[in-house]
Amino acid sequence: MNIWRWLAPFALSGACTPLGNLDATGQGTARSSGGATHVAGAGSTSPGASAGTMWGREEYAGSGATDSPYDGAGGDPDAYPVTGAAGGSAPGGADSGGAASQGGSSTAGSELGGGGGGSRAGSGGDSGASGEAAHDLPNDQPGSPVQGSVSCFEADYSGDASFEVRTPTATYVILRDHGNIISVTDVLSKQGAQWIGYSDYRPRRVTGVLAGQLPKVVTTLDASSVTARHARLRSESATGDWLWVWDFYTTQATLTITRAPVKVGFTYRGTPGGLLDDADRLAFPSGQTQSATSPFLGALPGKAGWLYFSDPALGHSLFLIQHDQDELADRYDVLDGDSAGFVFGDGTITHLPTRFSLGLIDSTNRAAVTARAEFVIAAVH
Numbered sequence: 001m002n003i004w005r006w007l008a009p010f011a012l013s014g015a016c017t018p019l020g021n022l023d024a025t026g027q028g029t030a031r032s033s034g035g036a037t038h039v040a041g042a043g044s045t046s047p048g049a050s051a052g053t054m055w056g057r058e059e060y061a062g063s064g065a066t067d068s069p070y071d072g073a074g075g076d077p078d079a080y081p082v083t084g085a086a087g088g089s090a091p092g093g094a095d096s097g098g099a100a101s102q103g104g105s106s107t108a109g110s111e112l113g114g115g116g117g118g119s120r121a122g123s124g125g126d127s128g129a130s131g132e133a134a135h136d137l138p139n140d141q142p143g144s145p146v147q148g149s150v151s152c153f154e155a156d157y158s159g160d161a162s163f164e165v166r167t168p169t170a171t172y173v174i175l176r177d178h179g180n181i182i183s184v185t186d187v188l189s190k191q192g193a194q195w196i197g198y199s200d201y202r203p204r205r206v207t208g209v210l211a212g213q214l215p216k217v218v219t220t221l222d223a224s225s226v227t228a229r230h231a232r233l234r235s236e237s238a239t240g241d242w243l244w245v246w247d248f249y250t251t252q253a254t255l256t257i258t259r260a261p262v263k264v265g266f267t268y269r270g271t272p273g274g275l276l277d278d279a280d281r282l283a284f285p286s287g288q289t290q291s292a293t294s295p296f297l298g299a300l301p302g303k304a305g306w307l308y309f310s311d312p313a314l315g316h317s318l319f320l321i322q323h324d325q326d327e328l329a330d331r332y333d334v335l336d337g338d339s340a341g342f343v344f345g346d347g348t349i350t351h352l353p354t355r356f357s358l359g360l361i362d363s364t365n366r367a368a369v370t371a372r373a374e375f376v377i378a379a380v381h
Helices: 002-012 366-378
Strands: 031-035 066-072 150-155 160-166 170-175 181-186 207-210 219-223 231-237 241-250 253-259 262-269 280-285 289-291 296-299 305-311 315-320 330-335 338-350 354-361
Touching: 150 170, 150 231, 160 231, 181 207, 181 354, 207 241, 207 253, 253 262, 262 315, 262 354, 305 338, 305 366, 315 338, 315 366, 354 366
Parallel strands: none
Antiparallel strands: 031 066, 150 160, 160 170, 170 181, 207 262, 219 231, 231 241, 241 253, 253 354, 262 338, 280 289, 280 305, 296 330, 305 315, 315 354, 330 338
């Protein structure tokens, strides 16, 4: 029995109501119903769902249940929207969204939320703290090539408290006590392709902060940041020595690591287009490409280094960007025989604050992906 079906009518006096169990046993896919829609005035409901709780400005109030991008086996079909900033869907021409995953490499491997061996990050207690605190990014990106809205909900993933952020290009799930993304659903692919594939059996498939020993954190929604096109989540450790921030836009998710007591990296470990196979490509702005089943080690050129994974069969790509480029080597390996594992800085970044972005686009064309990446780079800088 889903207890939330009975408790939801009484839970709306608080800030949020759980969305539902998004985990599908052993598969890393999920299913939920409910979603924010752009409705003026008070939150509305539809059968089987509770009223959404408004976050942000009054003109974005209200949310009603719609079909979720999630549609995998298992999960809870009775889900409850709780926070929204006028969620909605993009026009048919909007690109498909992307996400990354926690990846260890041969030199940087970490379990989600702490532990993991073999990482140079954290060895010797090296401090990454340098420079001033990062300023918050804007609550919108003018001139965005993707129309539509961003909405944020509290959720439950396999018993763990999480946030679900829905955008026109991707739906992201972030565990609240780990602060990393564990699910990126390609909402414009017909099958709702999953670009991470996290599950109890694949706990290292995530995207976000990589370190030898990640702390438990408390992740909260910055309600003042919520607009129809943006939401911000902050993750901070109890001791205050770790702090990172996720900003979600229609085109991408951007991570800012502000405080860390050890060396860090930004990782994507997952399943391009739902499955890592011989057809998947790792591509660079120069036009060079290679099989995603082949390793790579080298420093990406430019003031902002970036690359992308493409799935020719799906026709979609996932781009990864380091906004403040350095001369550290970036590493890519195939991990566990079935996971793409990329790490910026090979887990040895010490300069903070530092920023990274990832996003999905419904194209494998180099010019189209380059245009999207260049828009994100310009918008973040």
